[in-house]
Amino acid sequence: MALPKPYRLKRRKDFDRVYKLGTRKRAAHLHLVAFRFRQMPEGSLFGISISKKVSKRAVVRNRIKRRIKAALRQFLPRLKGNWWVVIVVRNEAIACDYWQILQELDQLLTSAEVVHGS
Secondary structure, eight states: OOOOGGGBOOOHHHHHHHHHHOEEEEOSSEEEEEEEOSSOTTOOEEEEEOOTTTOSOHHHHHHHHHHHHHHHHHHGGGBOSSEEEEEEEOGGGGGOOHHHHHHHHHHHHHHTTSBOOO
């Protein structure tokens, strides 16, 4: 199941804005770039960036994206408002299972103050 449409970051210029203005947090397999809008009624939006350097095979890249989206759905009830977040996948993420991704996202989103604490 995909991330619900109201929570998706889609356009290239939106990704570029987050990269330019956002704060960065790092973990072993994922990086997070988050930018908070002070006046935005839409709520929080998420995008996933995964390069062909991670894997040449689209099947592998899509599997990682599905795991990240499934983990993000767990955090939707705990979101604070008005964040645009890009999750950048590192090469090492190929070896991760769902639970490792969930744990790293929890750590990253909490340290960036995108979600309320556990």
